[in-house]
Amino acid sequence: MSLSVPRASGYRGTSLGAFESVWSSKRCFSVSGMRKKELRAMSEEELGGIKVQQERLMRDIHETCEWGVGERWGSAPTETGMSRLSLSDTDKQARDWFVETTKTLGCTVTTDAMGNQFAIRPGLKDGPPTVAGSHLDTQPTGGRYDGILGVTAGIEMLRTLHDNDIKTTFPVGVVNWTNEEGARFPISMVSSGVWAGDIPISHAHDLKEVGTGTATMKSELQRIGYLGDIACSHEAMPLAAHFELHIEQGPILEAENRKIGIVQGVQAYKWFTVKVRGADCHTGTTSFSHRADALLAASKMIIYSHRAASRKGALASTGILTLKPGSTNTVPGSVDFSLDIRSPDDSIVEAVEADCKTAFSAIAAGEDIDNLNTSFTPSSKSCTVSWRTDSNSPATRFHPTCISCVSETTKALFGEKQEELTKAMTSGAGHDSVYTSKRVPTTMIFVPSRDGVSHNPVEFTKPEDCATGAQVLMGSVLRYDLLRGEGKV
Incomplete structure (x- = not known):
């Protein structure tokens, strides 16, 4: 029936x-x-x-x-x-x-x-x-x-x-x-x-x-x-x-x-935790050219993820941002942020991930990627970045x-x-x-x-x-x- x-x-x-x-x-x-x-x-x-x-x-x-x-x-x-x-x-x-x-x-x-x-x-x-x-x-x-x-x-x-x-x-x-x-x-x-x-x-x-x-x-x-x-x-x-x-x-x-x-x-998606490490320092006594500002580097990475996803017709979003030490007069030396990449196509998610990993490493090192350093003071200090995959849903x-x-x-x-x-x-x-x-x-x-x-x-x-x-x-x-x-x- x-x-x-x-x-x-x-x-x-x-x-x-x-x-x-x-x-x-x-x-x-x-x-x-x-x-x-x-x-x-x-x-x-x-x-x-x-x-x-x-x-x-x-x-x-x-x-x-x-x-x-x-x-x-x-x-x-x-x-x-x-x-x-x-x-x-x-x-x-x-x-x-x-x-x-x-x-x-x-x-x-x-x-x-x-x-x-x-x-x-x-x-x-x-x-x-x-x-x-x-x-x-x-x-x-x-x-x-x-x-x-x-x-x-x-x-x-x-x-x-x-x-x-x-x-x-x-x-x-x-x-x-x-x-x-x-x-x-x-x-x-x-x-x-x-x-x-x-x-x-x-x-x-x-x-x-x-x-x-x-x-x-x-x-x-x-x-x-x-x-x-x-x-x-x-x-x-x-x-x-x-x-x-x-x-x-x-x-x-x-x-x-x-x-x-x-x-x-x-659609496919992957979740990551991205860890950026620089050095805590005093906001009033440390010049821009001597800072390893983890939050500044992370902000450039987040902007880059949006651009990278846009170029592929995908989506990238950050919903969690955790920084230390969390003091108004201290430059953050440690930042963790979430990254969510989505597309109906598995290969596009993988491509955006690979693009971001290469770019994030360069950004952490202080390189000018995608003109993100325009109007910023160069620094002799650099940061490091690492990734952790939290979820992978094809x-x-x-x-x-x-x-x-x-x-x-x-x-x-x-x-x-x-x-x-x-x-x-x-x-x-x-x-x-x-x-x-x-x-x-x-x-x-x-x-x-x-x-x-x-x-x-x-x-x-x-x-x-x-x-x-x-x-x-x-x-x-x-x-x-x-x-x-x-x-x-």
Whole structure:
């Protein structure tokens, strides 16, 4: 049986605004008289009646965002950002909610040795679950939708299946991946990386928090009670497929008035820590010509990285800058800065890296690279530079069967407007789906971000767009379950 995800009645030929109105008015619909129904035995009409509840989804988002409230950007109660760093006390509160909520929906919840949480709803047959996965941690000055939408939409899927007593052929579930952001412990998607076997768990456990703190991932997992007994491994906790709903974090869907991004893959990126070493000296007694100014050298390197990336059509960014001794009247002798290089093409990332490494060495030695020394006083002193690779994520191509499940779901939902309201996309940001795709069929679903803003308190996605994304997520998971039941995957 093929799966048809619901299309709002009267949608064909109507405006998008009318579609949203119909969607909102019917969002609390449940299938009457359908008790303990097997998904594989349901008619197309019955399948068409399975709808997520927009109001309930938004309640979950906003209520859970009371744990880790960040900067206020408006006057409404929900117009605040988020600051829920991984393995913090507020992250523990969100994790506790995840456990309590999914257990009431008939799920078994497992926590692995990286704190990844797997809430699994049984199916008619045993086997690895098809899951919706994302994360509940945020940036220090983040918003309410990045990651959070994906987890809460997965739970809304479970609520909807529970309400309608729908039995899937195989287990389905939701995953909350630990420290996706890499904001507190400086490797993004680190725990899905351990699960995939790409990052040694010893390295992940020993990661120290960014800044001057001394906590490690392992010590914080222990402190909040989420150091699980199950190994963090795709072998110990196998999955059948992984679908991730996420805000776009860019402006394209909104600008083109589209509702769903059907994500084909993720661009390549590499993260580095660049260490520049000069010599501390007094700002008032040391002339420019006798300084080994590590911060001045680092600033030229950062500017050069932007130019090098621009020449290749790539991206380069610095988000962390740490200097010593940190005194107004002392020239810094030690600077560490992050460097993030991205491109859809692995070879371009490698080329920008190689270019920057050559140029940075020359800049540290005092050479005039790319006219960066123009109007600067030459110095008889020089600096040194070294690099550490923190993350390496090659370009990712998602699984065609999962992509097809999303595409077919949007066809059923949008009808003749499907091409107009969807877009095939490549993600510019890394996600846990990058690592899951190394082990199981995976894809992602994007919904619009207002003004393309993310990692910012004003991050916002319309409630109706959140619900549409959750509908497509649920439909895609169910479609994949039907394909498994038919022996097609």
